[in-house]
Amino acid sequence: MPSPKLPADRGPLSAAVLRALTGGSIGFPEVDDDPYGEDLQLALHLCYELHYRGWAGVDDAWEWDPDLLRLRAELERAFLAGLKSDVDGGEDVTGTVDQLLVEPVDGSGVSHFLAERGQWWHVREFFAHRSIYHLKEADPHAWVIPRLSGRAKAALVAVEFDEFGGGRAERVHAQLFADLLAAAGMDPGYLAYLEQVPAEMLATVNLMSLCGLHRGLRGALVGHFAAAEITTAPSARRMAAALRRLGAKPACVEFYTEHIEADAVHEQIMRRDVLDDLLAREPELAADVVFGIQATEVLEQRLGERMLSAWQEGSTSLRG
Numbered sequence: 001m002p003s004p005k006l007p008a009d010r011g012p013l014s015a016a017v018l019r020a021l022t023g024g025s026i027g028f029p030e031v032d033d034d035p036y037g038e039d040l041q042l043a044l045h046l047c048y049e050l051h052y053r054g055w056a057g058v059d060d061a062w063e064w065d066p067d068l069l070r071l072r073a074e075l076e077r078a079f080l081a082g083l084k085s086d087v088d089g090g091e092d093v094t095g096t097v098d099q100l101l102v103e104p105v106d107g108s109g110v111s112h113f114l115a116e117r118g119q120w121w122h123v124r125e126f127f128a129h130r131s132i133y134h135l136k137e138a139d140p141h142a143w144v145i146p147r148l149s150g151r152a153k154a155a156l157v158a159v160e161f162d163e164f165g166g167g168r169a170e171r172v173h174a175q176l177f178a179d180l181l182a183a184a185g186m187d188p189g190y191l192a193y194l195e196q197v198p199a200e201m202l203a204t205v206n207l208m209s210l211c212g213l214h215r216g217l218r219g220a221l222v223g224h225f226a227a228a229e230i231t232t233a234p235s236a237r238r239m240a241a242a243l244r245r246l247g248a249k250p251a252c253v254e255f256y257t258e259h260i261e262a263d264a265v266h267e268q269i270m271r272r273d274v275l276d277d278l279l280a281r282e283p284e285l286a287a288d289v290v291f292g293i294q295a296t297e298v299l300e301q302r303l304g305e306r307m308l309s310a311w312q313e314g315s316t317s318l319r320g
Contacts, residue, residue, distance in 0.1 A: 003056045004049070004191040010199075011039025013075070017046045020068060021058045028071045035082025036302065040075055041199040041206060047072040048209035052136060053190065076210055083207075087294035091286040093223075093279060096293050097271060100230045110304045113311065115238040120246055125317055126307065127184055128193040129201045134177035135190050136205070138163035143212035144221045150281065155273030156222070159229065159266045176255045183251035196318040200303040207295055219285030222278060223292025229266040236260045 006022070009015035012029045020026045032040045049055060050063040062068060090096070107116075114122060138160055145157060165171030178188035187193070211221035236259040243253045279286055310317035 001053060002190075003054045003058070004189075004194065005056050006046075006058070007042070007195050009039075010042045011037070013039045013043040013071075014046060017043050017068070017071070020065075021046070021055060021062055026067050028067075031074045031078050033078075035078045036199055036203055038199040040078060041202040044072065044075045044079065044206045044210075045194075045202050047075070048206060048213070049191075051209070051213065052139065079203075079206065079210065083295045083298065084291070086298050087291060089287065089294070090290050093275060093286050093289050096290045097226065097230065097275070100227060100293065100297075108308075109235070110307050111235040111238040111242070113308060114242040115245075118242050118246070118311075122311055123242065123246065123248070124184060124186060125311075127181060127186060128318060129197050129303065129307070131177065131181060131186075131193050132191065132197055132201055132205050135174050137173045137177065139174075140205075140208035140212035141221060141225045144218050144225075147215055147218040148222075148278065150277055152222075152274045152277035152281070155269050155277070156225070159225075159269055159274075162262050162266065171258075173255075173258070176251075176258060179251045180255040183249040193318075196320065198306060198317075198319050200299070200306045204296075204299045204303055207299055211292060217288065217292075219278070219282070219288030220292030220295070222274060222285075223289035224296045225292075226270040226275060226289075227293045227296040229270050232259050233264045233267065 006018060009018050011032070013032060016028045020028075034040060046055075047068060050058075050060075054060055054063070110126065114126060118126075141156075141163075142160060145153060145160070148156060161167070163173050165173070165175070169175065181188040208221070208224060211217040211224055236256040240253050240256040240260065243256065275289065279289070307317040
């Protein structure tokens with residue numbers, strides 16, 4: 001499994017991380033005030049990727065380097081502070097989950113745009129953005145498994161089993177998305193579009209990694225997973241319609257039809273078996289679950305606004 005190539009920096013923080021990883025001096029500047037900025041989000045992504053496939057030419061020992069972990073902790077504090085200031089918070093898990101099932105009245109989301117009037121270049125840009133997420137789909141959530149017990153653990157593993165193809169390598173959801181990229185004439189390589197995607201996309205993946213790597217954020221990670229599973233089926237249905245309208249190849253459509261079926265079932269499992277059991281065992285995690293759901297929605301909304309505002313002006317939503 002080859003490691004991806006290091007990207008170019010986007011500012012002093014990411015430049016300092018890259019300099020350290022490539023054998024230069026270890027010295028890190030003060031953390032930027034913008035928790036959602038290009039520099040901070042890339043710096044976090046560089047650190048987090050050491051826990052996945054690593055980076056080409058970078059020693060694996062950097063994964064647990066004390067100095068790099070100290071910088072990562074500062075980046076995480078800034079990111080978390082920004083998120084916590086942008087969510088409503090609370091402990092009403094049921095009400096927060098129910099809100100996920102409410103479709104926007106004006107049909108203003110990205111999948112609505114693509115289904116109704118999206119062009120092929122819009123779809124390809126969407127694929128490029130989502131490749132950063134889908135080519136590691138379900139991997140960050142696996143970190144929560146040893147931190148759960150009982151019915152919540154068994155049910156979450158059942159959902160993950162589906163995400164990982166039910167034991168069939170060719171049906172792993174990340175592989176299905178790689179097949180989608182190839183069918184769309186795009187690069188199916190892991191992090192192939194890292195240089196092109198903006199901070200808004202990196203932040204959605206960084207949230208998963210942040211919650212996955214910290215046991216204290218296990219409730220937030222379960223909330224994130226629930227939000228992802230509950231909201232996927234309706235948007236996947238619209239994406240399948242958009243791709244059929246545009247005459248996309250079957251492998252492109254298949255990724256979304258797979259999610260229409262799978263996530264409709266996963267929604268019920270996450271609500272009734274994972275969340276209910278987790279909160280029965282650890283009711284003090286209710287606020288963290290709510291945070292995970294709301295933070296996911298905040299970041300997805302920021303990404304959607306980035307894409308839609310660019311497309312409505314006839315310009316690219318990608319960097320450069």
